[in-house]
Amino acid sequence: MTDLVALEARIRVIEDSEAVKKLMARYWRCLDDKLWEELPGCFTTDVVADYGQPGWRCEGRDALVAFLRENEGAPEIRISHGGMNPEVEIESEATASGIFKLHDWVVIGSHTRMRGFAQYRMRFVKQAGRWLILRLDLRYRYREDHAVFLDGKPAWTTPALESQS
Numbered sequence: 001m002t003d004l005v006a007l008e009a010r011i012r013v014i015e016d017s018e019a020v021k022k023l024m025a026r027y028w029r030c031l032d033d034k035l036w037e038e039l040p041g042c043f044t045t046d047v048v049a050d051y052g053q054p055g056w057r058c059e060g061r062d063a064l065v066a067f068l069r070e071n072e073g074a075p076e077i078r079i080s081h082g083g084m085n086p087e088v089e090i091e092s093e094a095t096a097s098g099i100f101k102l103h104d105w106v107v108i109g110s111h112t113r114m115r116g117f118a119q120y121r122m123r124f125v126k127q128a129g130r131w132l133i134l135r136l137d138l139r140y141r142y143r144e145d146h147a148v149f150l151d152g153k154p155a156w157t158t159p160a161l162e163s164q165s
Helices: 003-033 061-072 159-164
Strands: 043-050 057-059 077-090 095-108 111-127 130-145
Touching: 003 077, 003 095, 003 111, 003 130, 043 061, 057 061
Parallel strands: 043 130
Antiparallel strands: 043 057, 077 095, 095 111, 111 130
């Protein structure tokens, strides 16, 4: 391999790694800002997402976006996803994997509903020159669940949270 070809290959890996990191940042921004029209552009049509909780698994882009919108879309739900410590491995010109640390905070109304630290294990593919999420696995290392009750029932909840009860 000539020096120029080797340099081009190294630059491609750096550019692809940065594109994968930007994709994850866009995914979290779309969730936090409730950008439901932009969010599908982060996923392949056959994405599989497993958020590590009972009933929190989706297959297919439409099902995943519908699940996220149903559970995070209400105006009184405010979420902050702090993704960090990216470990991206470019495996080929069209495949990559990654591990990302997450600190998230969910507020419903004026009350913290959940806070936690987790780790995403991801699979990515490059289609038509764009990196997309193919597989998403989230596992919490620590999670605080807070419930506020009125008349013996949760004051704020979502369908996914109800499925855990």
